[in-house]
Amino acid sequence: MDLTTIVILALTGVLLLLSVIKDRRKTLAALRVAYKGFVRLLPSILAIILVVGLIIGFxxxxxxxxxxxxxxxxxxxxxxxxxxxxxxxxxxxxxxxxxxxxxxxxxxxxxxxxxxxxxxxxxxxxxxxxxxxxxxxxxxxxxxxxxxxxxxxxxxxxxxx
Amino acid sequence: MNEKADAVANGKKRSMRERIRWDYTILFLLIPAFVALVVVFPDKGATARHVAWEYFKEMAMILPAVFIIMGLVSVWVEREFIVRFLGEGSGVKGVVLSFILGSIPMGPLYVAFPLAAVLLKKGAKVANIIIFLSAWACIKLPAELMEFQFLGWKFTLVRYLATLVVVVALSEVIGRVFFKQGYEVPDEALDGAEG
Structure with missing residues (x-):
């Protein structure tokens, strides 16, 4: 794990914790937005991973x-x-x-x-x-x-x- | 009234079906192509497999976190706040802030897209978001150290300054020419996010 990843994960953890402490329902709403966005992009992301692999490999x-x-x-x-x-x-x-x-x-x-x-x-x-x-x-x-x-x-x- | 609602529902259903077909089709065409190439050319295939796997690991770690941050911003940050600091009237302050925001080392460019979408949705100026993405893409503190090491201080400094000037100027032009009336992020891109 590189530094960027650690920083992003730590930041996300802290923000999420603060959000839960302040308002659980709003946090749930935020997670719903996050989940929807993630699932919507998943197939494109997987396709891009394969394309990048092929380009760099070949x-x-x-x-x-x-x-x-x-x-x-x-x-x-x-x-x-x-x-x-x-x-x-x-x-x-x-x-x-x-x-x-x-x-x-x-x-x-x-x-x-x-x-x-x-x-x-x-x-x-x-x-x-x-x-x-x-x-x-x-x-x-x-x-x-x-x-x-x-x-x-x-x-x-x-x-x- | 009913007819209208029906038409809207149909339109939504159809666009959704098109969307699903499009990205899944590409993915399901790519998987056998990838496998075939890797099997036929095991040498280059090894590199391809390795790179794809590294990317997969990186995306699996970063992307969920990025989407959670996007969700939190969409719920917690007030529209007025974004408009004041990054909106139409934000001027030089908005430009500088976009540049600084973009220069924070937070990972590859695709990480920035969901964040840019939520900022636009909340009323940020198009030109500022283009500056934000450009800075994110090509000015990163750790990367600058690499550039310095491999290409020398003169190259690094000139490229940095040229990038700054050109990006700010061109983003302003693009904002004025193409997005005079502002810009609506397509709704499906931020389902469920409050404006």
Whole structure:
């Protein structure tokens, strides 16, 4: 169990306890909302787990680094942002991967675009986001994040050479 | 009157059926595909199985807790409170607060969706929630330390500042262009939660 998990569980426990002490009926209502939301999302979550497993298992990080490493111009930025948007890789792997991309000759701009879309845009998570927040919001946010990623990449590319 | 109620009931039933069919269909197509791939390519399959299992463990630990927090927020936090701090009139204060809220390390992005939904439902401004989610996604204290270590202070600092400026600016634009009239979270997303 990592620190994040422990913090979340502890926080939830404390809040739940306070809620029970203050008002049991309201707490029950809260748990009902929680249960409904959880059950509604369960199949999507299980599907996403399988997809993420397949992507990470069958698309080797080395291959990504090679593909972007060869194209470090505008094309590199485009490929990098698209790859980053589709794929979902935990940040812990993303930064070392970015490092190896730079070592293999990828441009700073492409690398920055990759990291930003990788963390902000998740096509894999889109169904979940649509379910929670609605199509309009989810599509708008992902579109924004994609534009933001390219903008951030350009800024970084201009400042750092 | 009766007809209207019937139509509403039917509409609800139909949309529910569509919903169930959609996600369960994908899941039940994915399971055999996953199993087949893992069996045919045992080497890569091992990684896939390992990653899926790690994700499953993580989700099993975090998600119930996150939904409980969401439920508690929906019951206990007053609408006026959210409107005052994150709503239309919250201005710079709302932007800063959204950014800080999003930067608290609480796990992966999908954890934030239910929380974002309940905040929107309670009257938070769309632009602020986009800032909240963006900060949650790409600015995390532990992650920044990793970035610092692997990509250097210059890269980290420039990316951090650029992200801050670009996200705040673009979320404001999106809020004004697409959600001028505000935004209703689809009702089914928060069944039972009071507004």
């Amino acid at each position: 698309v080797p990080p080395k291959w990504i680094a090679q593909v972007i490493g060869k194209n470090s111009g505008a094309l590199g930025v485009a490929i990098a942002s698209l790859l980053g948007a589709v794929l979902f890789i935990p940040v812990i792997i993303a930064f070392p991967l970015a490092r190896s991309m730079l070592d293999m000759g990828a441009g700073i701009m492409a690398t920055a675009a990759f990291i930003t879309t990788l963390t902000m845009v998740g096509f894999v998570f889109l169904p979940l986001e649509i379910k929670e927040l609605g199509k309009r919001f989810a599509v708008a946010r992902n579109a924004l994040s994609f534009l933001a990623a390219v903008a951030i990449a350009v800024v970084i590319g201009v400042i750092i050479r």
